Amino acid sequence: MTASIGVGLIGTGYMGKCHALAWNGVKAVFGDCARPRLVHLAEMTQDLAERRAAEFGFEKATGDWRELVADPDVDVVSVTTPNAFHADMAIAALEAGKHVWCEKPMAVALADSERMAAAARASGQVAVLGYNYIQSPLMRQIEALLREGAIGSVNHVRLEMDEDFMADPEALFYWKSEASSGYGALDDFGVHPLSLLQTLFGPVTKVFANLSKPYPDRPTVEGTRRPVETFDIASVLFEIGEGISGVMALNRSAWGRKGRIALQIFGSAGTIVFDQERFNELQVYSAADRQSLQGFRTILAGPQHPPYDRFIPAPGHGLGFNDLKIIECHELLRRIAGEDARVIDFEKGLEIERAVHAMAQSHREQRWISV
Numbered sequence: 474m475t476a477s478i479g480v481g482l483i484g485t486g487y488m489g490k491c492h493a494l495a496w497n498g499v500k501a502v503f504g505d506c507a508r509p510r511l512v513h514l515a516e517m518t519q520d521l522a523e524r525r526a527a528e529f530g531f532e533k534a535t536g537d538w539r540e541l542v543a544d545p546d547v548d549v550v551s552v553t554t555p556n557a558f559h560a561d562m563a564i565a566a567l568e569a570g571k572h573v574w575c576e577k578p579m580a581v582a583l584a585d586s587e588r589m590a591a592a593a594r595a596s597g598q599v600a601v602l603g604y605n606y607i608q609s610p611l612m613r614q615i616e617a618l619l620r621e622g623a624i625g626s627v628n629h630v631r632l633e634m635d636e637d638f639m640a641d642p643e644a645l646f647y648w649k650s651e652a653s654s655g656y657g658a659l660d661d662f663g664v665h666p667l668s669l670l671q672t673l674f675g676p677v678t679k680v681f682a683n684l685s686k687p688y689p690d691r692p693t694v695e696g697t698r699r700p701v702e703t704f705d706i707a708s709v710l711f712e713i714g715e716g717i718s719g720v721m722a723l724n725r726s727a728w729g730r731k732g733r734i735a736l737q738i739f740g741s742a743g744t745i746v747f748d749q750e751r752f753n754e755l756q757v758y759s760a761a762d763r764q765s766l767q768g769f770r771t772i773l774a775g776p777q778h779p780p781y782d783r784f785i786p787a788p789g790h791g792l793g794f795n796d797l798k799i800i801e802c803h804e805l806l807r808r809i810a811g812e813d814a815r816v817i818d819f820e821k822g823l824e825i826e827r828a829v830h831a832m833a834q835s836h837r838e839q840r841w842i843s844v
């Protein structure tokens with residue numbers, strides 16, 4: 474596919490490690506690309522950068538991300554820092570002639586997302602976002618089922634995204650509770666279900682949203698309490714595609730939910746049910762089945778659902794979260810090579826951001842907003 478590409482990685486937390494695993498694994502899994510060169514890694518301090526570079530297999534380390542962006546050996550930059558840094562880092566990388574793989578959401582302010590999309594357009598470089606959930610083999614299967622009309626014409630979509638990492642009212646205040654990180658569940662979380670909706674049905678056209686805070690304040694490391702500035706819960710009504718109505722419920726403080734992105738798609742001839750917590754399973758109900766056998770059938774992911782086959786030849790053994798990032802990395806390399814690729818680039822990402830900001834506006838003004 475591509476000639477060997479030099480990788481720069483900014484940030485080495487949850488997503489930074491995930492990107493590092495993807496860059497390390499993509500050649501072994503897919504075989505059809507040159508092995509990426511892990512060139513330069515940036516962290517908050519030189520010391521941390523050096524430790525992580527040794528662990529992840531990067532040649533150079535820096536405590537100043539601008540040094541990485543200026544490195545002529547770097548062709549593509551992974552931006553895996555908190556949301557507030559995405560715009561500056563992605564734009565600087567694009568202006569330096571690098572491709573960019575930036576974590577979601579694009580940015581906190583819509584104006585910054587617009588600047589990012591403009592920088593990508595002006596640079597002619599590839600700029601894609603970390604919307605890993607669109608990559609799962611069974612999500613591709615859902616898309617194929619919808620295309621072939623397996624459940625007739627879709628009339629309603631229901632989506633829930635719940636996790637419980639903010640559920641403990643006594644959990645320490647950190648950047649995700651600061652207004653500088655965004656609205657909360659809406660942009661931190663909602664963008665993932667929106668990436669699925671966009672992939673399956675196109676952009677959301679109309680929204681009505683309500684945002685709420687389960688806890689008004691949280692303890693700080695200094696032993697004081699600080700008001701929570703973001704909304705950990707969001708409830709949204711929306712319209713999408715040709716007359717499809719939808720409901721989206723988001724909650725970062727939902728005890729017991731660990732990685733739920735539950736999708737129900739209702740059509741005139743059946744229903745599709747999927748949950749990211751069990752993303753190696755898909756449930757399909759067909760009204761065309763013999764009445765005595767009607768019920769949801771469960772389909773397990775296997776090599777017949779590409780690109781599962783690139784990881785494991787045996788069905789039912791299951792892929793993991795990090796594998797989605799390897800698939801995403803491969804799609805990015807395909808896009809860089811000028812091939813068809815399943816990615817959400819900055820242009821499509823901007824549509825998601827517009828939907829998110831329309832939802833926030835709807836909450837403020839308590840009315841329907843056209844996106």
Ligand SMILES: NC(=O)c1ccc[n+]([C@@H]2O[C@H](COP(=O)([O-])OP(=O)(O)OC[C@H]3O[C@@H](n4cnc5c(N)ncnc54)[C@H](O)[C@@H]3O)[C@@H](O)[C@H]2O)c1
Binds near residue numbers: 486488578
């Ligand atoms: N795609 C997904 O499924 C997914 C999941 C979780 C988070 N995310 C996104 O990934 C991004 C990072 O989230 P995370 O959970 O990995 O956060 P994290 O706190 O685990 O990691 C952030 C890292 O960035 C580093 N960093 C911060 N400022 C920096 C700077 N100026 N220079 C260099 N390094 C810097 C921090 O030291 C840390 O290592 C966020 O935008 C988040 O929304 C995406």
